[in-house]
Every structure is written in structure tokens, then in C-alpha cells.
Amino acid sequence: MSSTHILVFPFPAQGHMIPLLDFTDQIIRSRNAGEITITILVTPKNLPLLNQILSVHPSIQTLVLPFPSSSSIPLGAENAKDLKPNSTSDLAMMRAVGGLHDPLIKWFRSHPSPPVAILSDMFLGWTHRLAADLGIRRIVFSPSGALALSVMFSMWRDLPTRRDPNDQNEVVSFGGVPNCPKYPWWQLSPLYRSYVEGDPDGEFFRDAFLDNLASWGLVVNSFGDLEGVYLEHLRKETGHIRVWAVGPVKPIEQSGPTTRGGPSSVSADSITSWLDKCDDLKVVYVCFGTQAVLSNDEMEALALGLERSGVRFVWSIKEPAEAHVEGGYGRVPQGFDDRVAGRGLVIKGWAPQVLILNHRAVGAFLTHCGWNSVLESVTTGVPILAWPMGADQFINAALLDQLKLAIRVCEGEETVSDSVDLARVLVESVREDDRAERQRAKQLREAALRATVNGGSSVKDVESFIVHLVALGVATCK
Structure with a gap:
């Protein structure tokens, strides 16, 4: 039986990479995993973060692409942890990693058996359009919870504003989200607060979240008893049932805990x-x-x-x-x-x-x-x-x-x-x-x-996710 090949593409920040790698481990350990082939994409200095999962699952392939040059990223920095803390560091990293678009296209078109889907972090929204150009599916992995994702989608789609542009404490509500969350303006994402319509950086970030909303599937590191109302809201927002709550994702086993994030x-x-x-x-x-x-x-x-x-x-x-x-x-x-x-x-x-x-x-x-x-x-x-x-x-x-x-x-x-x-x-x-x-x-x-034992809601969602992936591979072979 031919296997279903997927590309896993983490965003280079430890808080994003680690849960996606843990979920990748979860995929491999699940039933029908033998029908799935996985390639993980990283840049050279992030390769050591794969040591743990590769030691446990040597069948995983790696795609190591040079980190794109960027005037906004210090020379030698390839992970968000290496950047000075400020409101634009994530955006700078997002824009820089976007430079992998053309090398990825080249890799896909030269591969004898390219992936049928891209599973990528929510900060890599541009991979939705890349997948569409390649005629494959893109699935979002969200290291944030369902409520946070619901607010982000509402914010970047509807662009709420303040009545008084100088009032940092003016309350902004997100009425379409259950329980109508309200936050003072200063608590919203600094990237959103600095958004200017037409500005290339702001539009890049907004497009990323609109593309997340338009992607074929969505995987959330959460579970029903914690965020059921918000998970159901995300299904309504995306217009399909391919929203899988797979959390809390468990840490990869068989390795010392200090190896996960560095010394x-x-x-x-x-x-x-x-x-x-x-x-x-x-x-x-x-x-x-x-x-x-x-x-x-x-x-x-x-x-x-x-x-x-x-x-x-x-x-x-x-x-x-x-x-x-x-x-x-x-x-x-x-x-x-x-x-x-x-x-x-x-x-x-x-x-x-x-x-x-x-x-x-x-x-x-x-x-x-x-x-x-x-x-x-x-x-x-x-x-x-x-x-x-x-x-x-x-x-x-x-x-x-x-x-x-x-x-x-x-x-x-x-x-x-x-x-x-x-x-x-x-x-x-x-x-x-x-x-x-x-x-x-x-x-x-x-x-x-309860959610993460056999028969639990998150285990069932992981199994459903794999069934959908395998079906993509079967459809591609026909």
C-alpha cells in the first residue's frame, strides 16, 4: 500500500515548535500511522530541536533549507528566542520565513513523491496559498487555544476600532465569539494595534490569519471539556467539520526532559x-x-x-x-x-x-x-x-x-x-x-x-485526522 506523505512545517519559536513536534509524535503512534510518511521542514540552526523526535522515530525525513536573509533579523538568528523582545519580533520572523516559498516550490516539484498536504503553524498562513498553487491541502496547527484563535480570526477579519484613538483603555468586544469577550485596547495584540491598512507588514499578518480561516483543516491543541463552546464556534467560522481538538498533546517519550528546549x-x-x-x-x-x-x-x-x-x-x-x-x-x-x-x-x-x-x-x-x-x-x-x-x-x-x-x-x-x-x-x-x-x-x-486516553475525545480526533489524511493520499493515487 502506498503511504500518504505530509510535510510538517513548524514556526521557528520554541513555544510553537515543541507542541507541533509533540503532535507529530502523536500521529506516528496512532493507529493507521503506518500509512503516513512525514517530512519535517526546518532551517539549519533549528535542526537540533528535532533530535528528540528523530531519535524516537528515525523514519521521519527532514528537509533543511537555508534561513532566508532578512534585514529585520540579526545575522545568525533563526529562532524567535534569539530576537530582542518587542512587538514586531514575531512579524519579522514570519516575513523572513516567508522567504522559503520559492525553495519549497522547487523542492515539491522535484520530489518523486511529494506531500499531499502541508501541516503548518498558524504563523505560516502563506502556506495555504502555496498549497493551493501546488494542488494540495493545507492544515493549520494552532499552538493557541480555541478561544484565542476565535478572537484572532474575528479581529483580523472584522478590524474593530476605537471611538477615541487616544484611549488605550477603551473596551473592544468580539460579539460573534461566544460569551462576547471584551478587552481594553492595550491588551490586544501589538501587531493589531499598530496595523495600518495598506501597510505591507500589516497586510501580510492579516492575510496569514485570513488564510488560516480558509485552509482545508484546523488542528487545535485543546480539548472539548476545556473549550467545547469555542471549538464549535471555530467549526461554524470555517464552515466545515475538519476542526480537530487533539490536546493536551503529550510530550515525546523516551528522552531526557532537558533536551527539549536547550541547555x-x-x-x-x-x-x-x-x-x-x-x-x-x-x-x-x-x-x-x-x-x-x-x-x-x-x-x-x-x-x-x-x-x-x-x-x-x-x-x-x-x-x-x-x-x-x-x-x-x-x-x-x-x-x-x-x-x-x-x-x-x-x-x-x-x-x-x-x-x-x-x-x-x-x-x-x-x-x-x-x-x-x-x-x-x-x-x-x-x-x-x-x-x-x-x-x-x-x-x-x-x-x-x-x-x-x-x-x-x-x-x-x-x-x-x-x-x-x-x-x-x-x-x-x-x-x-x-x-x-x-x-x-x-x-x-x-x-x-479522560480526553487523552483510548476512547477519549482528543484521541478520537487524532484518529479522525489520520483517516482524513490517508484519504487524501488515496485520492491522489487515483
Whole structure:
């Protein structure tokens, strides 16, 4: 039997790449996977991020294309984590990666058995038109949740505006989305707030999301009991049933957790040993994802809050690049490590987040509310202390409010938290074992487990997705 060949195309940012690679692993492990051939496209410096999945699935092919030259991307940078934090870094990376269009066309047309579909990240909307030119299907992979995606589609399609162009607090609503989410203008995507009709960059980003909406299929890293109303809304918006909720996608097995995102200052074994010495539910885990780097003022306020609280904590800090340091970001206050020695563990670089959240000692998670972190909190049953900063994080935080899963600690990437208030919240988060957020977290953890076992809603959606893929291959062979 001939196999169905698909091209998997991740966006070069760890928070995007890792869930798509995990989903690719899920595809291969599912029934009928023997009928599918997979090629993953990356640029040279992102190839090491495939080491884990390639070691587990050596049958996967790789397509390594040179990173396109771009005046907006520093020489040698090929991943969003290497860019200075600002509102345009994702757009600059999107535009640069768009330069792979012509090399991809050339590869497809010279391949003896080219893919019948492209499974690509939501930031690669241009691959929809590329697929159409090639006469194949494009499927969107969304590392964001269904509510966030619904708001993004509504925003870029309908282009809501403010009555007062100077009022950053004016509330914008998205009436077509269930429960009518409302957000102050400043919480919308900075790329949207800076959008000017006719501007090439703005139109490129808008076209990407309109193309996502027009694509043949949509895969969302979520599950029905968490976002059922929004998943159903996406089916109505796309006008078809090819919307698959496959989450929470599970981490790839059979590899050390520290290999997933790069080097770390503390080994996984050392982290586990440290946590083993702590009481149940008394440790706060602090992490703001793989891209966010706090300003030095925010770093100082957070460090002071942790210090004043007296709670045990693990603080994962993204290693700042040279551009971060020069811009006043990412500096740990002098002497902090010594002052909290024994009570706090500071990890610089990649942290094995799932391992940490799964430990019995962790009782709360202070997070930026990136969707991957939200799902990892849900699957481990750890309540959230929410500090959304940008992108889809305010939308995710609003969903957490709806679910009664989080306590809002601070808002915004330019906001410096009050260290006294922060210390109080940290203490309260690990004081009460039966607080409402903890009980709700346990309920959602059980729902996530039900979705991802045999017969669960997400497993069924993965199987449905594969059936549709195989059918594409059969149709191509006829």
C-alpha cells in the first residue's frame, strides 16, 4: 500500500515548535500511522530541536533549507528566542520565513513523491496559498487555544476600532465569539494595534490569519471539556467539520526532559532531588515561557516578592541574549541567589516544566499564561497565578477567569508588580489545600486525562485526522 506523505512545517519559536513536534509524535503512534510518511521542514540552526523526535522515530525525513536573509533579523538568528523582545519580533520572523516559498516550490516539484498536504503553524498562513498553487491541502496547527484563535480570526477579519484613538483603555468586544469577550485596547495584540491598512507588514499578518480561516483543516491543541463552546464556534467560522481538538498533546517519550528546549543550569535530577525535600503543595513554580524576558525593574520586583514571601520556590529564567542585556532585561538582582539559598531554586535556561509541575511539592504556578503553560498546568492539576504579558496571554487569562482556575497577579509586560502584594499572594497560594482554584484544577486535570486516553475525545480526533489524511493520499493515487 502506498503511504500518504505530509510535510510538517513548524514556526521557528520554541513555544510553537515543541507542541507541533509533540503532535507529530502523536500521529506516528496512532493507529493507521503506518500509512503516513512525514517530512519535517526546518532551517539549519533549528535542526537540533528535532533530535528528540528523530531519535524516537528515525523514519521521519527532514528537509533543511537555508534561513532566508532578512534585514529585520540579526545575522545568525533563526529562532524567535534569539530576537530582542518587542512587538514586531514575531512579524519579522514570519516575513523572513516567508522567504522559503520559492525553495519549497522547487523542492515539491522535484520530489518523486511529494506531500499531499502541508501541516503548518498558524504563523505560516502563506502556506495555504502555496498549497493551493501546488494542488494540495493545507492544515493549520494552532499552538493557541480555541478561544484565542476565535478572537484572532474575528479581529483580523472584522478590524474593530476605537471611538477615541487616544484611549488605550477603551473596551473592544468580539460579539460573534461566544460569551462576547471584551478587552481594553492595550491588551490586544501589538501587531493589531499598530496595523495600518495598506501597510505591507500589516497586510501580510492579516492575510496569514485570513488564510488560516480558509485552509482545508484546523488542528487545535485543546480539548472539548476545556473549550467545547469555542471549538464549535471555530467549526461554524470555517464552515466545515475538519476542526480537530487533539490536546493536551503529550510530550515525546523516551528522552531526557532537558533536551527539549536547550541547555539548563540545573539538571533534571537535581531539580527532582531539591523538590523531594519539600512538603506537599508548598512550592511555587515561576516561569514566563521561552520567549518572555522581564525588564530589570520587573525582575527586581519579582525577586523581592519571592524574598519577602518566605515561600519555597523554583524560578525558571530565560537566559538573556546580548540584545536583552543591552536593553535592560533579564538581570537577576545582585546577591539574590545567596539570600534565598536553600529556600529557592533558580534555573537559568531551559526548565523541565512538566516534570516540575507534576511533582507533589508544587502547589502553584506563577505564569505569563502562554497556552502551552496553561495546558501543562491543567494536565498536572496545579492552580495558576496569572501575569499575562502579551500575544494571546490576556485572552488565555480571561478563559482561566471563566474557568475559575487562576488568580490574577499582575498585567502587562511593562507593568512592575507590587512586591508586597505579590508576596501576600504567594503565601496564600500555598497556604490553603482546599481553595476553590485547587479543586477546580483537580477537576480539569481529570477531564484532560479522560480526553487523552483510548476512547477519549482528543484521541478520537487524532484518529479522525489520520483517516482524513490517508484519504487524501488515496485520492491522489487515483
